[in-house]
Amino acid sequence: MEALSDMALVAQVAVLHNKRAFDQIVRKYQSAVRRFLLNLTLGNEALSDDLAQDTFLKAYTHITQFRGTASLQTWLFRIAYNVYYDHKRSEKGLQASESLDTASPLLSPRAADSASPSLKMDIYHALSLLKEEERTCITLQMIDGQPIEQIAKVTGISENTVKSHLHRGKQRLATFLKQNGYDD
Helix, strand or coil: CHHHHHHHHHHHHHHHCCHHHHHHHHHHHHHHHHHHHHHHCCCCHHHHHHHHHHHHHHHHHCHHHCCCCCCHHHHHHHHHHHHHHHHHHHHCCCCHHHCHHHCCCCCCCCCCCCCCHHHHHHHHHHHHHCCHHHHHHHHHHHHCCCCHHHHHHHHCCCHHHHHHHHHHHHHHHHHHHHHCCCCC
8 A cells, every 4th residue: 555655646747747645755764764874974964964965855856767666765775776886986085184984983862763873873883884785785684674676675685695685784883882881
């Protein structure tokens, strides 16, 4: 039923240029997209908000390209993923002291979960130690609850490669957290 209502909203935007229908899409998915980007950017709220805005702008301008072969959320995550990597590529020209990889993570004061600030900092730090692909796969599965098939669609990599990234990423996270006093 949800996919049907998403398709109806997409059709209203694509055919009728109904901005209110697109506003409904944004309200429905903005939290998930922002959370995904927040984890990719290691908690940098301002950057996550900018990238989420770019994501929805691209989604609006390319809404006619949505085919419905994946869910609307998967399609939006794929756009967000591409926006994030476009941003990373543009950052490569900056000096190392200005790059995202060396920026200290900013934690969300509005986070709804009950984790302590030190745990959040440790998790963001642990995520920063992962390779980009591992972090993306871990974020999509462990934080956003996406199945391997959807992760493969979002990232454009094979399911077996997703499984490999998940396995290595989880091992690295577990090692880091154990070394920092967190038990199983």
